[in-house]
Amino acid sequence: MYRTPSLLRLQYRKPASRRRYSLEELAIATGLTTDEIDAAERGMPVHEQHVHRIEHALG
Numbered sequence: 001m002y003r004t005p006s007l008l009r010l011q012y013r014k015p016a017s018r019r020r021y022s023l024e025e026l027a028i029a030t031g032l033t034t035d036e037i038d039a040a041e042r043g044m045p046v047h048e049q050h051v052h053r054i055e056h057a058l059g
Contacts, residue, residue, distance in 0.1 A: 021058075029057040 027034045030053040040046045040054060 026054070026057060030054055 021029070023034050023037060026037055030037070030050075032050055032053060036046065036050055037054065040050060
């Protein structure tokens with residue numbers, strides 16, 4: 001299932017900045033590619049599982 005994360009960009013940017021994750025580090029922590037994370041940050045439709053992985057990594 002795909003999910004279009006309307007507020008995902010804000011949700012990721014703030015915690016990522018707080019934890020000082022680079023895009024590459026977040027990709028390693030989630031097992032996703034940097035392109036998949038970038039798509040989620042830009043509010044594009046992404047797999048719901050990807051959203052859960054990013055949320056989990058950011059706590």
